[in-house]
Amino acid sequence: MKDSAVAPPVQLIDCSNEARLLSDRACSTIRHDILSCVIEPAATLTEASLMTRYGIGKATCRVALQRLAQEGFLRAVPRQGYVVRPITLKDVEEVFALRLQLEPLSARLAAGKADIELLRRLERACRNDDASLGINNRIGIFMDANAAFHMAVAESSGNSRLVKMLGGLLNEMARLVALGFGVQKTKPEIRHDHTKMIDALESGNGRRAEQIAYRHVATFRDMTMEKVMASLRDTHAGTPIVPLRGTR
Known part of the structure; x- marks a missing residue:
């Protein structure tokens, strides 16, 4: 009787970890562009514009924007998006x-x-x-x-x-x-x-x-x-x- 083939172990993808890495990368990139004034002070940002600009998904973009708002770089404006904090x-x-x-x-x-x-x-x-x-x-x-x-x-x-x-x-x-x-x-x-x-x-x-x-x-x-x-x-x-x- 032949031994049955042993199936290779299943590689599980940690989706939460992958999502976190994507949002970390997006947050870092957008933060850099704000700090270097590539994104101008007082500019209005929307999820749609940033998704197109950086080639990121909606969930990734939303997490990055929320984090940057918590860090004080952005201010959320209802029904408009986010405004980059102006320099004074x-x-x-x-x-x-x-x-x-x-x-x-x-x-x-x-x-x-x-x-x-x-x-x-x-x-x-x-x-x-x-x-x-x-x-x-x-x-x-x-x-x-x-x-x-x-x-x-x-x-x-x-x-x-x-x-x-x-x-x-x-x-x-x-x-x-x-x-x-x-x-x-x-x-x-x-x-x-x-x-x-x-x-x-x-x-x-x-x-x-x-x-x-x-x-x-x-x-x-x-x-x-x-x-x-x-x-x-x-x-x-x-x-x-x-x-x-x-x-x-």
């Missing part, structure tokens, strides 16, 4: 007010503990200005390297809550810079602050690193505010200057 001067002020508190602390705590070679590599990346690339690509490369530099300092501080808070602020910074510098077609310049900070961190001089970090953020705040104000004027139709509540 208040946003610039609030982001930099927090950075001026957190980054000097981060630098002081990181003194003598930071990965100096990593910081030097990231500093060189910030200065990479390939003229063959378009201005938006050059700004994007700078912002990625700059954010990585500041996050590397924060991670060396040993304070995980500080790292999380600063990471969120730098994400918001990406949108401010994309609007301010992207519309004005100019790349941010950081002069020599990163180099001086690296020297202070390497020597373990926490007070010096703290001072440099404060000056660096304050200078970049003034530069960004100027560019954002100019861009808000130039793109006034889509990105209004929103006054503080209670003012006209």
Whole structure:
């Protein structure tokens, strides 16, 4: 009597896991386009338009939009869709007010503990200005390297809550810079602050690193505010200057 053939094991597909991966990917892509201002501030988004634009299904799109609304990037409007949160001067002020508190602390705590070679590599990346690339690509490369530099300092501080808070602020910074510098077609310049900070961190001089970090953020705040104000004027139709509540 012949042995019966043994059937191969049945491969079960975890549909819930696949759906989650699709929605995660869609959410990440749409978030990136919002942060880089590919999707303009104050734009109205519908499920139908995003499904066509990104080639995603209705369920995937709906989950991504709900998540981005929870994260504060979008606001749901009944019977219309979602509106991308506009950029305001208040946003610039609030982001930099927090950075001026957190980054000097981060630098002081990181003194003598930071990965100096990593910081030097990231500093060189910030200065990479390939003229063959378009201005938006050059700004994007700078912002990625700059954010990585500041996050590397924060991670060396040993304070995980500080790292999380600063990471969120730098994400918001990406949108401010994309609007301010992207519309004005100019790349941010950081002069020599990163180099001086690296020297202070390497020597373990926490007070010096703290001072440099404060000056660096304050200078970049003034530069960004100027560019954002100019861009808000130039793109006034889509990105209004929103006054503080209670003012006209």
